[in-house]
Amino acid sequence: MAVYTDVSDEELSAFVEKYDIGGLLAAKGIAEGVENSNYLLHAQKGFYILTLYEKRVREEDLPFFVGLMQHLAAGGLNCPVPVRTRDGEALGRLAGRPACIVTFLDGMGVRRPGVGHCMAVGEALARLHLAGADFPMRRANALSVGGWRPLFEAAEARADTVTPGLREHTAAALAALERDWPTGLPEGVIHADLFPDNVFFLGPQLSGLIDFYFACTDALAYDLAIGLNAWCFENDGSYNMTKGRAMIAGYERVRRLEPAEVEALPTLCRGAALRFMLTRLVDWLNVPPGALVRPKDPLEYYRKLRFHERAACASDYGRTP
């Protein structure tokens, strides 16, 4: 459960009064998520999500996230839209944290993604890339290759307490990625965290995308690599080629990969696995006292990293030439 910041009833009511959403009928902390504190608000005019931004979110980046959600929604993507106060402000402060209310999206994340889900996610990801192409703001990816060494350094002393050999293997993987990381690939807005909990379905139909708080300007194919990591592995750690093929095909129905992106795919997948392994490792070793959060398993991404280290080309992920 992710609620790091507790909000009193009085503070919450005073905050909600600034919006034209009617009186507050109920509010409750949301169990899912690990990054921010989220509350489901039931107000007289409907349901909303209140987010209090925590730890990895820098306050100066909030206008990028708010502007991006607005831009993508205007471009036809089903994503949360920030709600403005009567004074026109989308960002406020609550319980000492920056805070925002966004519209509630219907749908649910899938627990066991199938091939059809993977194809739909590939398509939606490419649509997001196209819808983001004319978004005028930029945000560097703080969690790209340049951000991985500080994470490693924060975790390395205790890495082997998680599993023996983790420190040495990670050090080698990081050095190799710092050497091999591709440059010059097509760039634009990427979601950067399109995991199953951030994609909603209603039945078999993809109904919306949420959680844009890692979104940034980076290589578009890196977003696909994150998707392959997050959606196309089975619980036993094996890569599901059929799901991978479906996700890549779904993506390419909307946006064809360029040859350089195809060639870079194994390296991008390796980098994506290392990125999520490192953030999970740091979180695993540093659970804040009193926080209602269940840290995610870094070893899941260690196993994925080892798969990618054996992959040679995009066809190892199911891409057909």
Ligand SMILES: Nc1ncnc2c1ncn2[C@@H]1O[C@H](COP(=O)(O)OP(=O)(O)O)[C@@H](O)[C@H]1O
């Ligand atoms: N706009 C929304 N509509 C409906 N539910 C949402 C919305 N935003 C967040 N949620 C719910 O809150 C949970 C946590 O949100 P998320 O943005 O993933 O948090 P975090 O950034 O902390 O990981 C989601 O899994 C979902 O259940």
Ligand SMILES: N[C@@H](CCOP(=O)(O)O)C(=O)O
């Ligand atoms: N997807 C990341 C963690 C970020 O949490 P989210 O709830 O915002 O997706 C991971 O799985 O490590």
